[in-house]
Amino acid sequence: MPRRVGGSLPPRPGTRPRRDHPIIRYEEDNRMKMPNLLKRAALAAALSTAATLGAAEETVTLKLADQFPLTHVGSRVGSQALIQALEERSEGRITIRHFPAEQLAKASGLLDAVRNRVTDIALVGVVYNTDKLPLTSAAELPGLFENSVEASKAFEKYITTDLLEREYLPLGVRPLWGTVTPPYQLMLAEGDGIAEMSELGGMKLRVAGATGELIAKSMGAVPVKVPASDLYLALQRGTVNGAIYNPPSVFGYKIEEVLSAVSDNASLGAVAFALLVNEDVWQSLSEEDRAVIQSVAADVRLSFTQAFETANQKAFDKLAGAGVTVFSLPPETQAAINENLGAVRDIWVEQVGARGLPAREMLDAYQARLAE
Missing domain, CATH: 3.40.190.10 (Periplasmic binding protein-like II)
Structure with a gap:
């Protein structure tokens, strides 16, 4: 007879096992527990996958294009500053792929690039797009301002309020900020x-x-x-x-x-820039992401214009140092030039008005913004 070591003997061959036999009971218990264990494992895996997918869905990557080389003041205090601030303030939820120096499109093609989703966002020089943004070009007329920081505040209100539905949304783009350079x-x-x-x-x-x-x-x-x-x-x-x-x-x-x-x-006038986002892209973003982008854009726009004004003063010394x-x-x-420049605004009104656009009305609106 087999020696019994710490437990019951297995049933003899040919006999019907008792259901309360320890070995039989152990096997049945395990068979009952296995489906529950598998269900729990599957549920844990599903929850883990859902969490991972949820995190992935919350992350937004946008393309930003501009005309400036990375060494240009417009890139350093504009696009590069915007990218860094967005990633920091969104805690990494919003990331930007930057395409500087006309990598995605020439300066004159950046507006079309953001309209056609070649890029999601672009820093667009209005001067290269007066055919599509004729009323916006009022900001580039000479003799309207002396300080570009204050003028940029007025210009931003002009394009985001007065011209939003008239000139931008019909093109499928939305202005996030507007700036003007110091006088040329x-x-x-x-x-x-x-x-x-x-x-x-x-x-x-x-x-x-x-x-x-x-x-x-x-x-x-x-x-x-x-x-x-x-x-x-x-x-x-x-x-x-x-x-x-x-x-x-x-x-x-x-x-x-x-x-x-x-x-x-x-x-001799100035050049205006508008940070534009594709409208479909904008509407696809969550309210939280849009709020972050608008907040960052407002802050960077201010630092952008202040940096340009400061750089303008320093540029003359730097130019002299370069010979x-x-x-x-x-x-x-100067008086003779300014007298002749006074007629430029009237010519602008005449030419833009000839296209059936409310040139005088919108120039008055922009000047009213400057006076606020």
């Missing part, structure tokens, strides 16, 4: 400056858009449209004799290397 200056490839406006007669000056064309013509110059990214070569090759441009931006493209002189007291002559227009020359 006269830049020359040769010489030490000008003493009289007549010296500009027939001179080929680089301009960025339609408003710049009006400004150049009002001084007797010949406007030539050239993107900022091509200005270095245009000056170097003599395609243009000079430019209407803002001082802080020259360093991002190393334009100071091909300049001879820059004015410091002209007021460029910084000159002031004589009072009588």
Whole structure:
């Protein structure tokens, strides 16, 4: 007979086992417990998967495109600052894939890029899109402001309120912020400056858009449209004799290397920028994400304009240090230029109004914003 060690013997072959036998009872208990254990394991796995999927769904990755090289002040205090602030304030929930320096589209194509979902967000220069944003271009007219920080506040209200449904939503985009640069200056490839406006007669000056064309013509110059990214070569090759441009931006493209002189007291209009998001993308975001983006955009817009204003003051010293002559227009020359520039606004109203648009009404609305 087998030796019994610490338990019951197994049933003999050919006999019917007793249901209360310890070994039989152990096997039956295990068979009953296994389905419950499997169910619990499956439930735990499902909950873990759901949590993982939920976290993934909460994460948003957006593409942002602009025209600026990473060394440009517009990139450093604009796009790069926006990206960092968004990721920090959303605690990593919102991330941005950045495409600087016209990687996704040329400066003139960034508006279409955000309309067509090539990018989700773009920092768009209005000057390159006056055909699609004609009423917005009022912000680039000369003689409307002196301080770009205050002017940017007015411009943002103008495009996010007065022009939102009239000019932006019909294009499928929504403005998140608006800024204007400090007043543009006269830049020359040769010489030490000008003493009289007549010296500009027939001179080929680089301009960025339609408003710049009006400004150049009002001084007797010949406007030539050239993107900022091509200005270095245009000056170097003599395609243009000079430019209407803002001082802080020259360093991002190393334009100071091909300049001879820059004015410091002209007021030759400005360039406006709008941070635009595709409207379908915007509506797909949660209310929480939209609130974070709007809050960050407001803060970065303010620091962007303040940095540009500060950079404008420092740029003249930096230009002088690079061997460029910084000159002031004589009072009588400045007065003559400003008198001619006064007609530019009337011409703008006439040209934009000829397209069946309320040009005078919207220029008055923008000036009212500036006066607030």
